[in-house]
Amino acid sequence: MEERPQVLVLGIGNLLWADEGFGVRAVEALHRGFVFPEHVTLMDGGTQGIYLIEHVRNADVLVVLDAIDYGLAPGTLKVIEQDEVPKFLGAKKMSLHQTGFQEVLAMADMLGDLPQHLCLIGVQPVELDDFGGSLRDVVKRQIGPAGELVLEYLARFGVNPHRLLHPLPDTATLSSPEFALALYEGERPSESEACRIGDPRVLASAAAPSATEDP
Amino acid sequence: MAIQTPNGFNLDTSGKRVVVDPLTRIEGHMRCEVNIGPDNIIHNAVSTGTMWRGLEVILKGRDPRDAWAFTQRICGVCTGTHALTSVRAVEDALDIKIPENANSIRNIMQLSLQIHDHLVHFYHLHALDWVNPVNALKADPKATSELQQKVSPKHPKSSPGYFRDVQNRLKRFVESGQLGPFKNGYWDNPAYLLPPEADLMATTHYLEALDFQSQIMKTRVIFGGKDPHPNWIVGGVPCAINVDGVGAVGAINMERLNFVSDVINQTTEFVENVYIPDIIAIGNLYKGWLYGGGLSGKSVLAYGDIPENANDYSAANLLLPQGAVINGNLKEVHPVDLRDPEQIQEFVPHSWYRYPDEKVGLHPWDGITVPHYELGPNAKGTKTNIIELDENAKYSWIKAPRWRGHAMEVGPLARYVVGYASGHKEITEQINATLAALNVPIDALFSTLGRTAARALEAQRCCHLQRHFMDKLIARIKAGDSSTANVERWDPETWPKEAKGVGFSEAPRGALAHWIKIKDTKIDNYQCVVPTTWNGSPRDNEGNIGAFEASLMDTKVERPEEPVEILRTIHSFDPCLACSTHVMSEDGRELARVKVR
Numbered sequence: 001m002e003e004r005p006q007v008l009v010l011g012i013g014n015l016l017w018a019d020e021g022f023g024v025r026a027v028e029a030l031h032r033g034f035v036f037p038e039h040v041t042l043m044d045g046g047t048q049g050i051y052l053i054e055h056v057r058n059a060d061v062l063v064v065l066d067a068i069d070y071g072l073a074p075g076t077l078k079v080i081e082q083d084e085v086p087k088f089l090g091a092k093k094m095s096l097h098q099t100g101f102q103e104v105l106a107m108a109d110m111l112g113d114l115p116q117h118l119c120l121i122g123v124q125p126v127e128l129d130d131f132g133g134s135l136r137d138v139v140k141r142q143i144g145p146a147g148e149l150v151l152e153y154l155a156r157f158g159v160n161p162h163r164l165l166h167p168l169p170d171t172a173t174l175s176s177p178e179f180a181l182a183l184y185e186g187e188r189p190s191e192s193e194a195c196r197i198g199d200p201r202v203l204a205s206a207a208a209p210s211a212t213e214d215p
Numbered sequence: 216m217a218i219q220t221p222n223g224f225n226l227d228t229s230g231k232r233v234v235v236d237p238l239t240r241i242e243g244h245m246r247c248e249v250n251i252g253p254d255n256i257i258h259n260a261v262s263t264g265t266m267w268r269g270l271e272v273i274l275k276g277r278d279p280r281d282a283w284a285f286t287q288r289i290c291g292v293c294t295g296t297h298a299l300t301s302v303r304a305v306e307d308a309l310d311i312k313i314p315e316n317a318n319s320i321r322n323i324m325q326l327s328l329q330i331h332d333h334l335v336h337f338y339h340l341h342a343l344d345w346v347n348p349v350n351a352l353k354a355d356p357k358a359t360s361e362l363q364q365k366v367s368p369k370h371p372k373s374s375p376g377y378f379r380d381v382q383n384r385l386k387r388f389v390e391s392g393q394l395g396p397f398k399n400g401y402w403d404n405p406a407y408l409l410p411p412e413a414d415l416m417a418t419t420h421y422l423e424a425l426d427f428q429s430q431i432m433k434t435r436v437i438f439g440g441k442d443p444h445p446n447w448i449v450g451g452v453p454c455a456i457n458v459d460g461v462g463a464v465g466a467i468n469m470e471r472l473n474f475v476s477d478v479i480n481q482t483t484e485f486v487e488n489v490y491i492p493d494i495i496a497i498g499n500l501y502k503g504w505l506y507g508g509g510l511s512g513k514s515v516l517a518y519g520d521i522p523e524n525a526n527d528y529s530a531a532n533l534l535l536p537q538g539a540v541i542n543g544n545l546k547e548v549h550p551v552d553l554r555d556p557e558q559i560q561e562f563v564p565h566s567w568y569r570y571p572d573e574k575v576g577l578h579p580w581d582g583i584t585v586p587h588y589e590l591g592p593n594a595k596g597t598k599t600n601i602i603e604l605d606e607n608a609k610y611s612w613i614k615a616p617r618w619r620g621h622a623m624e625v626g627p628l629a630r631y632v633v634g635y636a637s638g639h640k641e642i643t644e645q646i647n648a649t650l651a652a653l654n655v656p657i658d659a660l661f662s663t664l665g666r667t668a669a670r671a672l673e674a675q676r677c678c679h680l681q682r683h684f685m686d687k688l689i690a691r692i693k694a695g696d697s698s699t700a701n702v703e704r705w706d707p708e709t710w711p712k713e714a715k716g717v718g719f720s721e722a723p724r725g726a727l728a729h730w731i732k733i734k735d736t737k738i739d740n741y742q743c744v745v746p747t748t749w750n751g752s753p754r755d756n757e758g759n760i761g762a763f764e765a766s767l768m769d770t771k772v773e774r775p776e777e778p779v780e781i782l783r784t785i786h787s788f789d790p791c792l793a794c795s796t797h798v799m800s801e802d803g804r805e806l807a808r809v810k811v812r
Binding site: 014044051054112131175176179183188189 | 272273274275276277278281284285288289294335339384388422425426428429432443444446
């Protein structure tokens, strides 16, 4: 390990799919509430999959924030480390990006550049299938605690960011100001104007994993 | 019992039904079902999008200047292209003219994405349909080195020692049981035809491309300000130019322009010394496998892109060609007008939506998106667990877009067919040189392999176009023009009460357009017709089958329970999939089911 390891805190997920946006929202909150030293990068990874590989390869310490289907009570936070991480990144059925990220780790490994330290901080989502929706309250309340878990983990590597007395405003986003939470939630068209349901099979397979498997 | 579709395919639903599901995720899931006869040939094909996207409806009431950011999040792959198309739609609606520099920078970014996507598509999403990394373990590194020097003498990485190292690395991966991206292939399927040396060479380039590809993105990071998710702006590009600036944050200075210029050179080298020679080498060994042409030899559509001069989207000003070819008549290229209500229409009789009158199609400006999910009377299974679709009823979340009533293929091959039929000099020369190198006739172009080759040729041409716009940009900057955005009409108070516009582009995987209606400064209607809507289209009123469906017809499948041929052809369209052709279930097994009935 180098003296000042390169650290990447990466929020992944799709902002447009309700609790799928948790990872990005959580990393945004860290960005607004703290000043990190230069060797720490906070990133909104969205659903970029393979296009994130360079950032993953450059990291010695990688912390991934995401919504993960652990089969726990909704809103539960769970921390996974090292070899367990890829397994859990492949766990979710609904995700629009995750299988991609599992593969990104495998590709980084093939190139000999898998980060030495891997940590996945995930929240059990309430609702994914609500296109155009935002985080559910129980998940939103875990943004702060998830951030604390990130700080706890990073402290092992001597990273102690400066906590801002007055966090930056909602509009200070990593993603883009168009995705400021208040704007995103406030401008949402009503349900009567814009149907919010998805494919019932997606809902069903999220509830009953066996439905997608061979009999 | 065979029936002939108006677009010339003989459908026969006897034989066993094979289901491949899902083929892709991200922009919706995809599934296909085919009927395979006792001759192991596909006589009926059904492709369906199994997840509803509905981006249109979440934009209603939002600020049109923000739409690009939302459309950029639809999918993880064509982010920049959606953003570009969105700002073009808003500029068209509000009659906003962008500066020449903004046009050059947007073109460089769009070309960069095009090349990046083509390269990653070929090596990381498609190559393993042709290349067998497990067979590569049997290769002789010395013979591989000789092969490499023969197919591409200019590529420096060609020593026997280099290939031995890669082979050892692969061996470790395979032996540890963690095949990673190579997991779940049908590695002993007779559809794989390459000798071990070609497999080792191509697998090595899989790794080289993985290492190199992130370099290509740096262009978009410099002009877009950040990575991932570069910034866009209605009226131009959100980057200032300060050519004398030293290390200025955000501003484009000479140092950064030189950096981009270097990236363009390196990319051109990689495409010309690795990608193109691989396509020729692999194409040569597979040139007996000419399935998968589908609609490409019949009906293809390109909207065109890369305007030479800013704000002129007419065909003559577009460097990626625009036009439509129908009924296989290469002698005539029809003009395409995205505003004409008679040209592009979407139909839903076989899609899970409801129109007041489903006999007619709707132009996207008048498009409606009302979901209506029901299975046909002959479907098997339930709404939440479909076993077999009924393609005579509604069977897909994808609408059926048609151009003057014709089902069309879009994408690199469509663009190259339109270019060839238009007599475009550079495109025709590229195609003729490739056909000559492989010693095949023009008909060979209309195939899965032709689609894959056209993508490579286009990547090469895009490199040259990038150089052109880079030189143009630098010349203008040197002449004192540093303008990058026009914000005269940024303030909504300057907008008309009602406006409508269309923005189009050529996404890596095909023609893309967004139609917008603005009312009282907010979005009133927003419709995207994405490339995979064209290619993945279900049947229409007349019974015409879509491009994916057509491409699978008459293909011989060596082992129906391992349909590598189906994957090969569908993947050749570069459907909007994540960075993965594999989808894992919770215990890491492949979720993509193959069922034979």
